[in-house]
Amino acid sequence: MGAGLSGLVAAREIARAGHSVAVLEARSRVGGRMLDQPIAGGEVVDLGAEFIGPTQNHIRALVDELGIATFPSPNEGQNVYLAGGRRMAYSDTGPTGTAPPDLALLTDLLLAIPQLNSLSLRVGAEAPWDAPGAAQLDSQSLETWLRRNSPAGQRFMDVARAATRPIFGAEPRELSLLFVLFFIAASGDERTVGTFERNFNTRNGAQQDRIDGGTQQIATKLAEGLGRRVIRRSPVRRIVTGRGYVDVISDRYVNRARRVIVALPPVLAGRIRYEPALPSLRDGLTARMPQGHLIKIQAIYERPFWRGDGLNGSSISDAGPINVTYDSSPRSGAPGALLGFVGGDEARAFTRLSRDARRRAALESLARGFGARARDPIAYFETDWAAEPYTRGCPVAIAPPGVLSTYGRALREPIGRLYWAGTETSTYWNGYMDGAVRAGRRAAREVLERL
Amino acid sequence: MGAGLSGLVAAREIARAGHSVAVLEARSRVGGRMLDQPIAGGEVVDLGAEFIGPTQNHIRALVDELGIATFPSPNEGQNVYLAGGRRMAYSDTGPTGTAPPDLALLTDLLLAIPQLNSLSLRVGAEAPWDAPGAAQLDSQSLETWLRRNSPAGQRFMDVARAATRPIFGAEPRELSLLFVLFFIAASGDERTVGTFERNFNTRNGAQQDRIDGGTQQIATKLAEGLGRRVIRRSPVRRIVTGRGYVDVISDRYVNRARRVIVALPPVLAGRIRYEPALPSLRDGLTARMPQGHLIKIQAIYERPFWRGDGLNGSSISDAGPINVTYDSSPRSGAPGALLGFVGGDEARAFTRLSRDARRRAALESLARGFGARARDPIAYFETDWAAEPYTRGCPVAIAPPGVLSTYGRALREPIGRLYWAGTETSTYWNGYMDGAVRAGRRAAREVLERL
Missing domain, CATH: 3.90.660.10 (Polyamine Oxidase; Chain A, domain 2)
Structure with missing residues (x-):
């Protein structure tokens, strides 16, 4: 359920394998956080997800396959940098790369970012909760770490904030260091190490x-392929697991299924009623990972x-x-x-x-x-x-200190007949369209193994 | 809604003022986290809330008034202390008070606890989000602070953990320093400064x-006084605010009211559907303060x-x-x-x-x-x-770093015709029965001013 990218990809995999499937969607449209807005000249702009970049091979292959x-x-041209009331234009192919050539910033930047990248190698994208020292890395906020590792101080802090706001929709004080390291490790793939700057950059980066x-056509085309299997305007309120079946109860229908993939961010998944109640680790996760x-x-x-x-x-x-x-x-x-x-x-x-x-x-x-x-x-x-009640925040679920090391393992662990998709459950490119595709495929595989 | 202590107290105040009121309760019993268990000899033990202590004058007065x-x-007799595989019995009237006479612990304890108490004065119980330096205090976990302020180290950390587990149901890494300082400041009253140890102690403490x-009889007696105004087995699913009214829709009834008090912890309040949707600050709070x-x-x-x-x-x-x-x-x-x-x-x-x-x-x-x-x-x-789906954790809502300074002001701020009670919304004795009584009275006052 959920006709965002992840849910649609999962449904397609299951349909392709010859099984029956239905996608229940709360809204009257498909696409979740992918949304086009028509503008002048018959063009569109993206109000949600917009970019794809290197190592995002899952979304890239899907787009190619759909003929988009x-x-x-x-x-x-040049980038613009505004800090301390000054404005400066600079080239991202200059000596400092995408980093603005600001001496008040560069020392810290050149110290901190490589250090974060290197710490992220230890954490990895697969199971950050099992990383060596996970609890300790998860005991501090990114802000705590930045303050301790940026001798020069305030200027760097201001720019760090200017970066975490678009990347996470959050301040450095709201983010666990372990989570940020995981997110860095996740911005690569099985063969390419993730880096902080790949999240931020246009040239060779995620932009x-x-x-x-527009990105919404990816969802529209997937939905076309699924035809009447996509059921709009059907917000799911309850999921009741019985002997050998699951009833998915939306405002309009009761759908009985053998297995269910919940392709929603944790905070939305947590607002559905489950019978029997979910184990406290999974329920606790939904209360601890906001968007x-x-x-x-x-x-x-x-x-x-x-x-x-x-x-x-x-x-x-x-x-x-x-x-x-x-x-x-x-x-x-x-x-x-x-x-x-x-x-x-x-x-x-x-x-x-x-x-x-x-x-x-x-x-x-x-x-x-x-x-x-x-x-x-x-x-x-x-x-x-x-x-938006059916999104509740963007771009991704974030983890404050103490959550990922403790509740993280509940992110995608199936519970009985219930499976979890959505970009928030992905390893690589968690929070991006690529992660949504990955997670949808992974959940479909898990279900297909048991059908 | 919610026939826990806070909701019942609020309803009693409103009934006493001559207004009509209904208390919708999800369970078949009243009392929320107050629950008696019969044992041998016709006695009971408390499976939930159990103790009251000095400066908890609101619950004290209520208990007296109800003739309990x-x-x-x-x-x-002596306390027992187990650490590093050793066992020691000691008197809490000895030279170290309730602190175990363990040299590996005392230096840190005598350094850290008074320092936390003194920092808490700056934060206060009324509006920790407005305290000087709130964002900075909220940017670190309690664990970060303890590591920085306990030179001797591990033994103290272990005991600190042993204390935060019962007090918060959480590890020091899950707790914002600002939140802990608020909680300390809250363990007093308008005339008495809060201290960390008052939370923990029996002698002169919260135990x-x-x-x-048993404590559940407090709720039972309050419910008796309210009679048929308490409606059990009616979990509320939707709250729809219209022009001049609010419809509260439970599994069994639609109750129309002029004002509604939601006497639930934030995480439970967040699992109700609101129409129109709540402002993002309030919704964000419900996704960020788990029990x-x-x-x-x-x-x-x-x-x-x-x-x-x-x-x-x-x-x-x-x-x-x-x-x-x-x-x-x-x-x-x-x-x-x-x-x-x-x-x-x-x-x-x-x-x-x-x-x-x-x-x-x-x-x-x-x-x-x-x-x-x-x-x-x-x-x-x-x-x-x-x-328990209608509780989802105990003893209280906790705030990880970055939440209280940012979303805290949404804890009890009314939204249109909706008001918020529950011990989690209290200033003093937040998380305790005293806080529940305080919050219920405050919410009732707010409503009565507008009826």
Whole structure:
């Protein structure tokens, strides 16, 4: 259940193996956190998941198979860096790579990031709860670790925050060090070691490529293939396991099945009633892994005017509400689009503003990076996934200290006839579309072994 | 809704003010985490809440008003301390007070505990999220702080763990320092400063007194007073706010009301569907404050045999599964009862054992403290509140790093026609029966101001 990417992939695998399957979806649409928004010129922008990158071979193969085209994310020109009230443009092919050439930052950055990457090797993507020293790594927040390992201090902390907000929808104080190390290890594959910067970068990073025509069509095409097996507008409320069957009870139907895959983030899975009740480790997990809080802004302009200024649309700023932007224009470049991420503390503050004040503050953020023209978009979209009852936050489930080492093993361990999918249960590329595909396939395999 | 202590107290206040009120309760009984178990001799033991202590004047006054007797917790004789494989009996009126006279422990203890108490003054019980430096105190786990402030190390860490398990149902790595400081500040009242040790102690502490005949009768008597206004077996599933009314939809009824008090811990409140959806700050809170995991053991013996050995039944041990015990015998002392707390990591490991292995391990724990006779109780009870769908953990909601400073203000802030009670929303004695009474009265006051 759940017609997001993971649930649809799982259902397809099971249907392909010749078994009957139904996908129950709460919403009237498929795609979960993949959502297209039509804009001028017959184009679309993505209000949710948007990018794919190197080592994300599962989503890449799926996209190819579905005959969906991709294109390189627009990345010509310089990045913008805003910190301490100063603005600087720099090239991500310069001596510091994607790191801004700010001396107040670089010492810490060059010390801390490689150290995190190297610690992540010890943790791995498969079973971070079994890593040597897992409990100890899980006993501290990322903020505790950063404070101890960044001698220069505040500037680095501000930029670290500007990075965790889009990546996790959270502040460094909300994140367990063990979880962050796992997440770094997960941003690779079975042959390629994960790195922190791969999460953040466009060039050779997770923002490398885009889906021509928007990511939601991946879900739409998968759903077309499944036809009437996808049942919309059917939020599941109860799952009752009996002898030899499971009844999945939605607002509209009772579906009886032999096995059930719950393809939802833990916090949503926890809001279903299970009979018999789930073991306390699994129930405890659903109470301990919230989704991050990330709001995605899409500002649409006649043209991607920043390109004319030699800028590529990527920026990082220590001042909110938008800390990070990317060029989000469709392939044609007409119209242009800038996406901005408002996450963590900035997201929580943002939701307290009026609609007008939010728009003004967001566009002012963009104007600081890209000039006055950014203040007058032809369209403006704001998507707060935390306000959606069938999502409750974005981009991914996060673990505060003390959770992953203790409850993590319940993430994908089947319970009787119940199996767990969703990108939050993936090893590699947890939280990304690639992880959703991986998790869907893994859950389908587990079920097929028992059918 | 919720016929635990807080909900019943709130309903009584509203009924007394001459307004109509209904208490919807999911279970077939009232009392929530207050639950009596009949034992030999027509006596009962408490499977949930048990003690009251100094500065808990709200529950004290309620008990007096209901004509329920209390008695001092049996406390004659010596405490037992088990650490590093050694066993030591000591008096809690000796030079070290309730602290075990263990040199490997005392230096750290005498350094750390007063420091925590003094930090807690800065945090207070009213609005820890507004305390100076709240975000910074909330950025670290208790374990991080203990490691930094206990030079001697491991022994202290082991004992600290043995204390957080019964008090919070959690390990020091699961707890935010800010939350622990708040909890310490909360263990007092408007005139008396809270201390860590008041949570833990029998003499002058939160275990000072007992309810003659069991704590559940407090709820039973309150429910009697409310009569048919208490509606059992009616788990609430949806709360729909309309223009001028709220519909509370349980499995059996739709109750229309002008205002609704939700007297549930955040994690349970979060499993109700709200229409319109709750603001993301409140919803985020319900996904970020789990209940601790605490299992309560009651072992019943013909007589409280430890008293004859000069022991008072209190013990603390660095070895599980039971880390802390108290004498839990009824006033008559016939039969005798020892209660043991299995919390945090010990609770999670315990639930993976078979029923026989659990009983064996628990009794072996008791035997290490009180000798071989502890191995043969005439009755044995184990209560795992985390396994109860209408409780989901005990004794209280806990906050990992990054939650209280950010989401804490949503704990008791009314949302439209919805108000929040439950001990988890209290200022003083948060997590205790006293806090439940306080919170129920506060929520009733808020509602009465608007009726």
